[in-house]
Amino acid sequence: MSATMRDVARVAGVSVKTVSNVVNDFPYVSEATRRRVRAAIDQLGYQMNFSARNLSLGRTGMVTLAVPELSLPYFAELSDEIIDAAAARGYTVLIEQTGGLRQREMEVLFSARRRMTDGLIFSPLALRGGDASALEVDFPIVLLGERALHSQVPHVAMANVDGARAVTEHLLAQGRRRIAVVGGFDESGTGAGSLRTAGVRAALAEAGLALDDALVGHAATWTRGTGADAMRSLLERGRPFDAVVGLNDVLALGAMRVLYERGVGVPDDVAVVGFDDIEEARFSRPSLTTVDPGRTQIARTAVELLLERLDGGTSRAVEVVADHRLVPRESTGA
Amino acid sequence: MSATMRDVARVAGVSVKTVSNVVNDFPYVSEATRRRVRAAIDQLGYQMNFSARNLSLGRTGMVTLAVPELSLPYFAELSDEIIDAAAARGYTVLIEQTGGLRQREMEVLFSARRRMTDGLIFSPLALRGGDASALEVDFPIVLLGERALHSQVPHVAMANVDGARAVTEHLLAQGRRRIAVVGGFDESGTGAGSLRTAGVRAALAEAGLALDDALVGHAATWTRGTGADAMRSLLERGRPFDAVVGLNDVLALGAMRVLYERGVGVPDDVAVVGFDDIEEARFSRPSLTTVDPGRTQIARTAVELLLERLDGGTSRAVEVVADHRLVPRESTGA
DNA sequence: TTGTATGCGTTATCAC
DNA sequence: GTGATAACGCATACAA
Numbered sequence: 001m002s003a004t005m006r007d008v009a010r011v012a013g014v015s016v017k018t019v020s021n022v023v024n025d026f027p028y029v030s031e032a033t034r035r036r037v038r039a040a041i042d043q044l045g046y047q048m049n050f051s052a053r054n055l056s057l058g059r060t061g062m063v064t065l066a067v068p069e070l071s072l073p074y075f076a077e078l079s080d081e082i083i084d085a086a087a088a089r090g091y092t093v094l095i096e097q098t099g100g101l102r103q104r105e106m107e108v109l110f111s112a113r114r115r116m117t118d119g120l121i122f123s124p125l126a127l128r129g130g131d132a133s134a135l136e137v138d139f140p141i142v143l144l145g146e147r148a149l150h151s152q153v154p155h156v157a158m159a160n161v162d163g164a165r166a167v168t169e170h171l172l173a174q175g176r177r178r179i180a181v182v183g184g185f186d187e188s189g190t191g192a193g194s195l196r197t198a199g200v201r202a203a204l205a206e207a208g209l210a211l212d213d214a215l216v217g218h219a220a221t222w223t224r225g226t227g228a229d230a231m232r233s234l235l236e237r238g239r240p241f242d243a244v245v246g247l248n249d250v251l252a253l254g255a256m257r258v259l260y261e262r263g264v265g266v267p268d269d270v271a272v273v274g275f276d277d278i279e280e281a282r283f284s285r286p287s288l289t290t291v292d293p294g295r296t297q298i299a300r301t302a303v304e305l306l307l308e309r310l311d312g313g314t315s316r317a318v319e320v321v322a323d324h325r326l327v328p329r330e331s332t333g334a
Numbered sequence: 335m336s337a338t339m340r341d342v343a344r345v346a347g348v349s350v351k352t353v354s355n356v357v358n359d360f361p362y363v364s365e366a367t368r369r370r371v372r373a374a375i376d377q378l379g380y381q382m383n384f385s386a387r388n389l390s391l392g393r394t395g396m397v398t399l400a401v402p403e404l405s406l407p408y409f410a411e412l413s414d415e416i417i418d419a420a421a422a423r424g425y426t427v428l429i430e431q432t433g434g435l436r437q438r439e440m441e442v443l444f445s446a447r448r449r450m451t452d453g454l455i456f457s458p459l460a461l462r463g464g465d466a467s468a469l470e471v472d473f474p475i476v477l478l479g480e481r482a483l484h485s486q487v488p489h490v491a492m493a494n495v496d497g498a499r500a501v502t503e504h505l506l507a508q509g510r511r512r513i514a515v516v517g518g519f520d521e522s523g524t525g526a527g528s529l530r531t532a533g534v535r536a537a538l539a540e541a542g543l544a545l546d547d548a549l550v551g552h553a554a555t556w557t558r559g560t561g562a563d564a565m566r567s568l569l570e571r572g573r574p575f576d577a578v579v580g581l582n583d584v585l586a587l588g589a590m591r592v593l594y595e596r597g598v599g600v601p602d603d604v605a606v607v608g609f610d611d612i613e614e615a616r617f618s619r620p621s622l623t624t625v626d627p628g629r630t631q632i633a634r635t636a637v638e639l640l641l642e643r644l645d646g647g648t649s650r651a652v653e654v655v656a657d658h659r660l661v662p663r664e665s666t667g668a
Numbered sequence: 669t670t671g672t673a674t675g676c677g678t679t680a681t682c683a684c
Numbered sequence: 685g686t687g688a689t690a691a692c693g694c695a696t697a698c699a700a
Binding site: 014015016017018021028029030033052054055056057058 | 669670671672675676677678
């Protein structure tokens with residue numbers, strides 16, 4: 001099989017400890033022995049055994065990233081950035097897909113597989129307030145998303161309320177008054193949907209308007225397909241509207257698709273906005289006005305916070321809200 | 335710290351080996367001791383240490399998946415399916431992003447980090463024929479994509495030539511004659527681009543036509559942005575065309591976006607097709623005619639082939655070409 | 669600056 | 685059925 005440190009040590013005529021020192025760039029090694037060891041390593045094609053190192057060190061250099069689904073563009077783009085941010089710090093990312101299902105989100109926290117990594121960056125969708133205690137585990141966690149669970153776990157949040165308020169104000173500024181929402185589901189919760197809806201309500205209230213409940217199209221999951229379904233049901237109700245807030249971009253894109261099929265002009269008849277600023281929003285027809293939630297900042301901050309826990313071990317609760325930015329595009333006449 | 339098998343053994347009043355037997359569902363354990371051990375495990379909250387197990391077993395239960403970028407929808411959707419397929423077999427997936435860069439693709443094969451997993455599912459973009467020897471490593475690999483490297487490594491391929499031929503025939507059947515290609519780059523190679531372009535050429539040749547080199551828009555990488563750029567440069571040339579073959583969906587979507595900006599009607603003035611059948615293609619305006627390359631089949635087959643190598647160790651070379659399917663949509667008048 | 673000895677937590681061998 | 689005990693390959697006190 002492959003060579004071990006012992007083999008290298010024998011060939012180089014040194015001890016195992018010295019080989020270890022060289023491999024780990026330990027400073028106090030004479031240049032001469034360093035060269036001898038390097039030569040032996042090359043000669044034998046030695047490669048470190050990670051399992052052995054991990055066992056000895058008590059850590060793995062890997063972190064788990066748990067997201068609903070990679071096929072959802074927002075999470076794909078987020079994962080992309082998290083992987084890069086972790087790699088820049090020497091960590092490797094292992095992705096777990098939960099499907100947004102409560103049971104699988106629980107498994108992420110408690111399954112044996114979890115123990116393969118040092119920590120967890122977790123973007124839960126289904127866990128509710130009552131599940132907060134589930135986060136009291138003996139490994140570091142950083143949550144992505146709101147403090148839906150009222151726990152002390154550090155988390156990186158989006159500006160859900162302010163972002164939704166910003167797009168809604170943008171719609172109001174253009175004279176839109178009858179604003180529909182696509183994606184509403186469980187407003188009682190503290191998830192992104194509830195918060196973004198709250199932002200819409202807040203902006204409307206400031207303008208002396210109220211959200212018409214008949215103009216809320218529900219979507220249990222957030223995909224193009226459910227966005228399209230929600231828009232169909234909205235149209236069937238016959239209640240007129242002149243703008244649509246998709247609670248995220250794919251919902252908005254699905255809704256736009258249905259508007260197109262029904263001959264409703266965007267933005268002429270109905271303006272449409274989304275949330276997330278996924279790449280696709282720049283290229284859709286029409287291009288989609290949306291909120292950039294600061295994805296890069298979110299990814300980097302999440303990795304930083306987690307590694308801080310892993311290395312240092314500070315335990316203070318932290319909440320970081322990423323900077324958001326309104327991105328006006330054609331779907332609102334930009 | 336957390337409990338070890340020794341702790342469990344002590345509490346249960348048995349040996350470590352017996353605990354191991356229970357944890358691993360080893361058959362020859364009496365029901366009584368099994369219960370005692372289980373109780374001790376619950377009492378102590380024992381969880382297995384993977385590093386120790388991995389060291390002892392000589393394997394990790396993890397495989398690496400190396401793709402260009404997760405933010406490219408095709409690779410996001412593919413990764414989604416590969417993760418699920420691997421999970422169904424008890425394996426965990428660790429994703430590596432290469433950016434499609436040759437150096438980073440090499441690193442995937444040779445870096446120390448590679449040793450963290452048992453095998454590799456590899457979707458290379460930049461490796462060329464001369465790099466074939468790089469694949470002669472001492473761990474199992476399954477390649478996604480063509481046999482670009484003329485190696486004996488098993489691989490799962492798409493029907494690039496036949497798929498491209500199918501969409502082109504579809505265009506020809508609708509009376510299109512001046513067919514442009516978006517995404518062409520290095521036709522000398524054996525990558526997906528070359529093969530798909532070859533499929534276009536073949537279909538044209540059968541119809542007594544030839545691909546007009548002035549109608550090939552180049553794109554070094556395959557994104558919506560480069561697709562848009564390629565289309566702009568095509569339009570600048572002033573050479574008329576009545577159809578566009580995007581060498582993948584995002585290229586086609588980027589091209590469609592530019593056609594829209596320039597007031598060119600799709601499909602009335604120009605028909606557009608893509609390749610990959612990403613989710614977005616169903617919802618774009620117009621929806622995009624494309625080729626379903628059999629993504630699920632590709633994912634499952636890749637995992638099967640790799641695990642076959644890991645478990646059994648059969649070493650015969652294998653090439654599997656997934657089933658493709660033409661998906662006609664609005665962008666070609668469907 | 670380098671070597672020796674020991675531990676990390678699990679599995680495997682082989683007795684009992 | 686169950687229990688000692690030796691690997692597995694590396695890191696790290698502690699010595700030298």
